[in-house]
Structure formats: C-alpha cells, structure tokens
Amino acid sequence: MKKIISINLSGRVILIEDSAFEKLQSYLDSLRRYFAKEEGRDEIINDIESRIAELMNDKTRKGATAIAEEDVEEIVASMGRPEDFDPVDTEEPASATPRVERLQGPRRRRLYRDSSDKILGGVCAGIANYLNVDPAIIRLLFAIITFGGFGFGILIYILLWIVLPAGDLEEYAGKRLYRNPDDRVFGGVASGLAAYFGREAWLIRLIFAAPLLLNILVGMFSWPFFHEGSFVTNMIFGSVSGTFIVAYIVLWIVLPEARSQYQKMEMRGEKVDVNRIRRNVREGLGTMKEKVKNWGEEVRDSAREFNTRGKAFATEVREAGQRTGRGLGHVLGVLFRVFFIFLAGTIAFALFVALLGLIVGGVGVWPLKNFLLEGFWQNTFAWGILLFFLGIPLVAFITWLIRRIMRVRSQHSYLGWIFGGLWALGWVSLALFAGSMVNDFRRDNSRYRGTELPIIQPANGKMIVRVSGPEVLYSGDFPWIEIDGEGVDITRDSLKLANVRVRVEQSNDSAYHVEIKKYSRGRTAADAEARAQQISFNASYTDSVLDIGSGIGIGRESRFRGQQAVVIVRIPTGKRIRFDESLDKLHALDVRISEKRRWRENRFDIDFDEHFNYRSNVDYVMGVDGVLRDEWGNRASESYRYRPAGDSISIEQQRRKVEEEQRKLREMEEKRKTMRRKREFRTPADTGKAWASSRSAVFSLVDSWN
Amino acid sequence: MNIENTQSQMRKGILEFCILSIIRRGEAYPSDIVEEMRAANLNILEGTLYPLLTRLKNAEMLSYRWVESSSGPPRKYFSLTEKGEKFYGELEQTWNELSNGVNALTSKRSPVSGQNPDSLENQ
Numbered sequence: 001m002k003k004i005i006s007i008n009l010s011g012r013v014i015l016i017e018d019s020a021f022e023k024l025q026s027y028l029d030s031l032r033r034y035f036a037k038e039e040g041r042d043e044i045i046n047d048i049e050s051r052i053a054e055l056m057n058d059k060t061r062k063g064a065t066a067i068a069e070e071d072v073e074e075i076v077a078s079m080g081r082p083e084d085f086d087p088v089d090t091e092e093p094a095s096a097t098p099r100v101e102r103l104q105g106p107r108r109r110r111l112y113r114d115s116s117d118k119i120l121g122g123v124c125a126g127i128a129n130y131l132n133v134d135p136a137i138i139r140l141l142f143a144i145i146t147f148g149g150f151g152f153g154i155l156i157y158i159l160l161w162i163v164l165p166a167g168d169l170e171e172y173a174g175k176r177l178y179r180n181p182d183d184r185v186f187g188g189v190a191s192g193l194a195a196y197f198g199r200e201a202w203l204i205r206l207i208f209a210a211p212l213l214l215n216i217l218v219g220m221f222s223w224p225f226f227h228e229g230s231f232v233t234n235m236i237f238g239s240v241s242g243t244f245i246v247a248y249i250v251l252w253i254v255l256p257e258a259r260s261q262y263q264k265m266e267m268r269g270e271k272v273d274v275n276r277i278r279r280n281v282r283e284g285l286g287t288m289k290e291k292v293k294n295w296g297e298e299v300r301d302s303a304r305e306f307n308t309r310g311k312a313f314a315t316e317v318r319e320a321g322q323r324t325g326r327g328l329g330h331v332l333g334v335l336f337r338v339f340f341i342f343l344a345g346t347i348a349f350a351l352f353v354a355l356l357g358l359i360v361g362g363v364g365v366w367p368l369k370n371f372l373l374e375g376f377w378q379n380t381f382a383w384g385i386l387l388f389f390l391g392i393p394l395v396a397f398i399t400w401l402i403r404r405i406m407r408v409r410s411q412h413s414y415l416g417w418i419f420g421g422l423w424a425l426g427w428v429s430l431a432l433f434a435g436s437m438v439n440d441f442r443r444d445n446s447r448y449r450g451t452e453l454p455i456i457q458p459a460n461g462k463m464i465v466r467v468s469g470p471e472v473l474y475s476g477d478f479p480w481i482e483i484d485g486e487g488v489d490i491t492r493d494s495l496k497l498a499n500v501r502v503r504v505e506q507s508n509d510s511a512y513h514v515e516i517k518k519y520s521r522g523r524t525a526a527d528a529e530a531r532a533q534q535i536s537f538n539a540s541y542t543d544s545v546l547d548i549g550s551g552i553g554i555g556r557e558s559r560f561r562g563q564q565a566v567v568i569v570r571i572p573t574g575k576r577i578r579f580d581e582s583l584d585k586l587h588a589l590d591v592r593i594s595e596k597r598r599w600r601e602n603r604f605d606i607d608f609d610e611h612f613n614y615r616s617n618v619d620y621v622m623g624v625d626g627v628l629r630d631e632w633g634n635r636a637s638e639s640y641r642y643r644p645a646g647d648s649i650s651i652e653q654q655r656r657k658v659e660e661e662q663r664k665l666r667e668m669e670e671k672r673k674t675m676r677r678k679r680e681f682r683t684p685a686d687t688g689k690a691w692a693s694s695r696s697a698v699f700s701l702v703d704s705w706n
Numbered sequence: 707m708n709i710e711n712t713q714s715q716m717r718k719g720i721l722e723f724c725i726l727s728i729i730r731r732g733e734a735y736p737s738d739i740v741e742e743m744r745a746a747n748l749n750i751l752e753g754t755l756y757p758l759l760t761r762l763k764n765a766e767m768l769s770y771r772w773v774e775s776s777s778g779p780p781r782k783y784f785s786l787t788e789k790g791e792k793f794y795g796e797l798e799q800t801w802n803e804l805s806n807g808v809n810a811l812t813s814k815r816s817p818v819s820g821q822n823p824d825s826l827e828n829q
Contacts, residue, residue, distance in 0.1 A: 010779040011779050012779055031753065035757060038757060038760075039761075039764065040757070040760040040761065040763075040764055043760050044756045044757045044760050047736070047756045047759075047760070047782065048752070048753065048756050050779040050780075050781075051736065051737065051752060051756075053779050054737075054775070054779060054781075078751075078752065079751060079752045079753045080751025080752065080753035080754060081753070082753070084751060084753075085751060085753050085754045
C-alpha cells in the first residue's frame with residue numbers, strides 16, 4: 001500500500017507517491033545546496049522544477065496513475081545529480097565569498113569573536129577558528145572549565161567577549177566530531193574520535209576499555225588475597241571505568257553519526273567540495289551509500305526546517321528586546337542570556353555530579369539496601385527507581401544541554417520517546433516500590449506480649465537504670481560512607497541501632513517489674529513478631545541496677561522494619577527510680593504508619609523526638625497518680641521552673657489516653673475497611689491518592705536514612 | 707594528472723559554444739538542446755545546462771520568452787541577443803583557430819622538434 005499525495009510543481013498538479021515525493025525533495029535539496037552560491041539560484045531551480053513537472057506530466061499522460069519512485073529515479077538520472085554536473089562555473093567562487101576574503105589576508109591569524117556562529121558571544125567559535133578545530137570542542141572545554149572551576153570559565157568568557165572584536169569568520173570547514181558508522185564496535189564513538197584526532201581506532205578503544213579491563217584484572221588477582229581491600233580498589237577502578245562508560249554513552253547519544261558522504265569527509269577532515277564528493281561517490285561507494293546519503297539529506301532538511309523556525313522565533317524575541325532601546329535592551333538581553341545559560345549549565349553540572357554521585361554512592365550505599373529491601377520485587381523496583389526515575393532525567397537533561405552546545409539539531413524524535421517511556425517506567429517502579437514498602441510497615445507486633453525480666457526487688461526502694469555497654473557508633477566498616485550522628489552502625493552483615501526506649505509505668509502491685517518488649521513492624525502482625533524475635537537485645541539486672549543494652553542488633557535477614565526495643569519499667573507507688581546519664585547513649589526513633597480515617601491514606605511517620613524526658617541523676621518518685629516527680633515535685637516532662645497548678649491528670653497521661661483512643665479508632669477503622677474492601681472496588685482517584693501518599697512516605701523514609 | 711579532470715576542462719570551454727550555436731539556429735527549448743547535443747554525441751545533463759543558460763542570460767547573451775505548452779508548464783524558449791551574436795562570433799573564430807591548430811597538430815605523423823606550444827595561440 002502506498003500513499004499518494006498531490007503536489008503543485010511549477011503550477012501543475014501532480015499525483016505522486018509519498019516515498020517518491022520524499023526522494024524528489026531530497027534531490028531538489030541537493031540541487032539547492034549545490035547551487036547555493038550561484039547568483040541565479042532560484043531561477044535555475046525553478047527551471048529545473050518546471051522541467052521535472054513536464055517530465056512527470058508526460059508520465060501521467062502515458063498512463064501512470066501516480067509518479068512512482070522509479071519514475072523519480074529515472075527523471076533524476078536524466079537531469080543528473082549534483083556530483084555528476086560538469087563544473088562549468090568559472091567565476092562562481094568569487095561571487096559568494098567576498099567577506100571571507102576580507103578576513104583571509106594577513107589578518108587571518110587574529111583572534112576574533114565569530115559573529116556568524118555563536119551561542120553567546122561567539123568567543124568559542126572565534127577561538128576554534130583561530131586554532132582551526134571544531135567549535136564544539138572548545139565549547140565543551142569551556143563548559144568543563146566553567147563548571148569545574150566554579151564559574152571561572154564564565155569570567156574568562158565575559159572578559160574575552162568584551163576584549164575581542166567581532167568578525168564574520170569563515171565557517172569551520174575542518175574536521176568535525178562524528179560517530180563513524182562504518183567502523184564500529186558499539187556506537188562508532190571510538191573510531192569517530194580516532195578519525196578526529198588522527199589516531200588508530202584500536203588505540204582509542206583501548207583507552208576506553210583499559211580501566212574496565214584493569215578493573216577485572218585487579219579484581220581477579222586481588223580477590224583471593226585481600227578480600228576486604230579489594231573492595232576499595234574495585235571502587236576506584238570501578239568508578240573510573242564507570243566514568244569512561246558514562247562518557248562513551250553520553251558521546252554516543254550526543255554525537256551525530258556521519259551518515260552522508262559529506263559528513264564522513266568532515267569527520268576525516270577532508271576538504272569538502274563538490275568535486276571531492278563526486279570523486280568519493282565514484283570511487284565505488286555505490287548505490288547503497290547513495291541511499292544512505294539521501295536519507296541523511298532528508299534528516300538534515302528536517303533539521304534545517306527546525307532551525308529556521310527557531311531562528312524566526314529568536315529574531316522575534318530579539319526584536320522585542322531591542323524595542324526597549326538598542327543600548328540598554330541589548331545589554332540586558334545579553335546579561336539575561338548569560339545568566340540563563342550559566343544557570344542552566346550550573347544546574348546541568350549539578351545534576352551531572354549528582355548522577356556520578358548516585359552511581360558511585362549507589363555502589364557505596366548498596367550494602368544498606370540489604371537491610372531494607374526484601375525479595376526480588378523490591379530489589380527490582382529499587383533498581384527501576386535508581387535507573388529510570390532518577391537516572392533518566394539526568395541523562396536526558398545532560399544530553400539536551402550537550403547537544404545544544406554541540407549544535408546538534410533535533411534529529412531523532414525517538415530519543416524523546418525513549419526517555420519519556422523509560423521515565424514512565426521509573427514512575428511505575430516508584431509507585432510499586434512505595435506500595436510494597438508501605439505494606440511492609442503496615443502492621444506491628446504490639447498485640448504480642450514482651451518478656452518479663454526476672455528481678456530481685458531493690459533493697460533500698462530505688463532502682464537505677466543505666467546503659468553500661470559502649471555507645472553504638474559507626475565503626476567505619478564502609479570507609480566511603482560517612483554517617484553523621486550516633487546511634488547507627490552498619491556492617492556487611494548486621495545493623496546496629498541505638499533504638500531503645502525506656503518507658504515508665506505505674507506498677508499494679510507493690511513490686512518493680514521490668515518488661516522487655518522487642519518491637520517491629522511487618523506485613524502482618526505475625527511477620528512483625530517474627531522479625532521482632534530476631535532482634536538481639538540484652539538487659540540484665542544486678543543489685544538494684546538495671547543495665548540495658550546500648551542498642552539492638554538487626555540481622556540482614558530480618559531487614560529494617562522499624563525495629564526497636566522497649567524497656568517498660570513498672571514502679572510501685574512511692575518507690576524511686578534514677579536514670580543514669582549513660583542513658584544518653586540511646587537514640588530512639590519511631591517508624592510508624594498512621595492511617596487516616598478516610599480512604600487508604602497512609603503516612604510514614606518517623607519520630608526522632610524522644611519521649612524520654614527525665615533528667616539524669618535525679619531521683620524520681622512514683623506518685624499515686626502514676627506520674628514520676630522529682631523531690632521538688634517537678635514532673636519529668638515539664639521544664640524546671642514550671643510548677644503544676646494542681647491539675648489532676650498529667651499531660652503524660654492525657655497523651656497516653658489520646659493515644660489509646662486513637663489506637664482503638666484505628667482498629668475500628670481497620671475492621672470497617674476490610675469490610676468495605678470486600679464490598680467494592682477501589683476507585684481510581686482512591687488509588688491515585690494512595691500512590692501520592694506512599695510516595696511521600698518513601699521520601700521521608702529516604703530522608704531518615706540520609 | 708587526472709584524466710577526468712582534463713576531460714572536463716576540455717569540455718568546459720566548448721560547452722557554451724555548442725549551446726550558443728544550437729540556439730543561434732532558432733529559438734530553442736532546453737530539452738531540445740539536450741536532445742541535439744546527445745544526437746551529436748556530446749552528452750550534457752540538464753542539471754548542467756540550466757545553470758549555464760541562466761548565466762548566459764544574466765550576461766545578456768540570451769533572451770527568452772514563455773511559450774505555452776500542451777504537456778506541462780509554459781516553456782522558456784531561448785534566443786540569442788545581439789550581444790550573444792557577437793560573443794558567438796568571437797567564440798566561433800577562436801574555435802576555428804583551435805580546431806584547425808589542434809587538427810593540424812595531432813594529424814602530423816611525427817612531431818616536429820623545436821616547435822613552441824605558444825605558437826599555437828599566435829597562429
């Protein structure tokens with residue numbers, strides 16, 4: 001099936017097949033390019049067009065319903081391709097290049113700003129012209145200096161902008177960086193670079209591959225000897241090879257492929273003129289190349305169209321700017337542009353660093369994942385988030401920026417689709433991950449009872465609570481991770497948290513009681529309890545001193561699911577308790593999901609605030625009302641100077657009451673919900689809300705890990 | 707030394723002359739010119755011809771008029787201007803000189819030693 005369109009060629013309506021039309025267009029474009037410098041260019045093209053129209057008309061009259069590809073080929077053959085034309089022109093070069101000649105004389109080697117090829121002020125293009133290299137390279141170098149040198153490059157740039165005179169310089173006609181499609185292993189980046197720098201392709205390939213090979217070699221040799229040390233060396237070589245791989249991929253995306261003959265010659269730095277092209281084509285590159293070339297021309301055509309549109313827009317904008325007054329408006333416009341590009345560049349650089357950090361850091365923090373992710377799906381989703389949700393926008397933005405710098409016009413719209421699609425995949429991973437995570441924190445084991453620590457009642461009616469174990473500090477098992485703050489220690493196999501809480505209650509009888517409750521969250525209450533049982537936590541009691549462990553140990557198998565240990569001390573009325581200052585070693589944190597009344601709105605709450613308000617080394621007495629007071633009658637949760645105005649229920653109690661109430665409500669809601677879930681399907685808005693809220697949950701979770 | 711290059715150099719000079727001679731015989735349409743050239747075994751591509759005609763026209767050697775055609779858009783028919791006529795006359799003279807000289811030169815059985823190539827133009 002072929003699409004037939006009707007075109008108007010020189011006033012004749014012609015039916016033509018779609019593919020044939022494209023062929024015709026690319027042919028006419030090649031002519032336009034060939035005659036670009038000709039004085040009567042439009043007339044020549046018009047003449048040729050009307051001749052083509054005539055030939056096509058003949059075809060139709062002879063019975064063809066529409067012009068097919070073969071017809072166009074035949075016509076083109078009879079008209080001749082540009083590379084087959086006899087160069088009849090004798091005076092042609094002089095007509096088109098007076099301005100170039102003006103600058104080509106003895107002043108050739110002066111440094112100018114190139115006003116004909118510029119992004120900002122044409123400084124880079126000017127330097128490139130002076131050094132006779134591809135402007136894109138100078139631009140990339142400048143970008144690196146600017147971002148690597150904290151804006152140093154932009155100062156140099158502005159300085160040069162002011163100092164250098166503007167000149168209309170000859171367009172760069174030397175080598176350009178391309179990917180080489182004829183000699184490639186992956187994307188032809190290495191051989192393209194090789195062509196640019198005039199080196200052998202294998203050399204560039206070796207440079208790209210060396211860190212990776214070294215990495216593997218080092219890994220192979222060092223592994224049996226230093227199991228631990230090899231990790232660091234792997235990290236170093238790994239990140240270097242990673243950088244090279246990233247560089248390769250970025251260049252792959254950024255660099256255009258040298259498709260047409262013209263581009264290939266640009267790549268090799270051969271002087272491009274029509275005779276050269278003709279010779280190359282004749283040198284047996286054959287029809288296949290011809291087709292590829294036509295395609296390249298098509299692509300370039302669409303790129304040019306885009307270009308003109310962009311230019312028209314830019315002119316409009318500039319005119320709007322100039323209306324406010326040439327001088328000031330221009331300066332402001334320039335400043336704005338500088339600012340904008342600088343800003344965009346800075347953001348891009350920051351993102352790039354973030355990406356590298358993410359990759360390197362991702363490797364570093366990777367051991368942590370073992371304490372968080374469980375099962376195949378959570379791991380998969382986590383990878384999805386890392387690669388697609390975070391990685392893709394960065395890569396896309398950097399690609400966009402570098403392409404902008406390299407002046408590669410949008411050739412592949414599919415790139416955008418790919419990026420978009422992968423990013424959507426990232427969103428899906430994120431949602432699924434969040435959902436799975438939320439589920440894992442949904443229930444706790446609060447309905448299971450803790451274990452009673454057998455104690456001998458303190459002789460003098462005073463119990464002392466102390467933490468004699470060493471404070472949980474980060475032991476530096478992973479040298480590249482820095483954890484500020486105390487209370488977390490992580491090794492390859494175990495996670496230690498100072499997540500221990502001391503709670504004081506009134507005893508029901510006249511004896512002290514100590515209950516150790518290992519707490520965890522999980523998918524179900526049973527799951528939570530199973531995890532809780534795997535917590536290692538010790539407490540001992542001797543001579544009226546309750547010595548509790550400084551932290552809990554969580555095995556890799558049970559993962560982090562908000563585990564903590566709660567030491568509940570029940571004090572009989574009138575008896576005393578004293579908290580040693582060593583209790584400062586404990587850092588309690590709570591992870592819980594509070595469920596809102598309506599819908600399935602979940603929220604992760606991570607509390608670092610310590611409910612433990614008792615001052616150390618002060619004797620507290622348990623009152624009749626179940627509140628601990630010091631010898632001056634101050635309640636623990638209140639500040640020193642505050643004296644209670646005789647209210648009967650303590651704030652602590654009120655709070656507990658409220659909590660109790662909330663818990664009941666929650667349970668009721670839970671029941672109601674399971675009922676409802678059976679009755680009806682969830683509405684889409686419902687799920688959306690669940691997604692949104694679960695996302696924030698993961699963010700706050702991530703925050704807590706940071 | 708590139709044979710193609712030399713060939714095209716040789717052709718280049720006589721192309722305008724040939725075209726002008728065809729047009730001189732009467733108003734001509736480009737594709738007629740191509741046909742006639744082909745018949746004379748002097749192949750020329752239309753893509754080469756059109757720019758040449760435009761250039762000659764811009765140099766006021768040629769003028770054209772539109773003629774409606776039954777098989778397509780109106781055609782440009784070219785004819786020689788007075789200036790073109792004069793230009794052609796000069797070219798013709800040069801050509802005669804050249805062809806005579808070249809023929810005389812190339813048809814000789816053995817080369818005459820000591821002949822100065824410059825004398826070709828002085829003849």
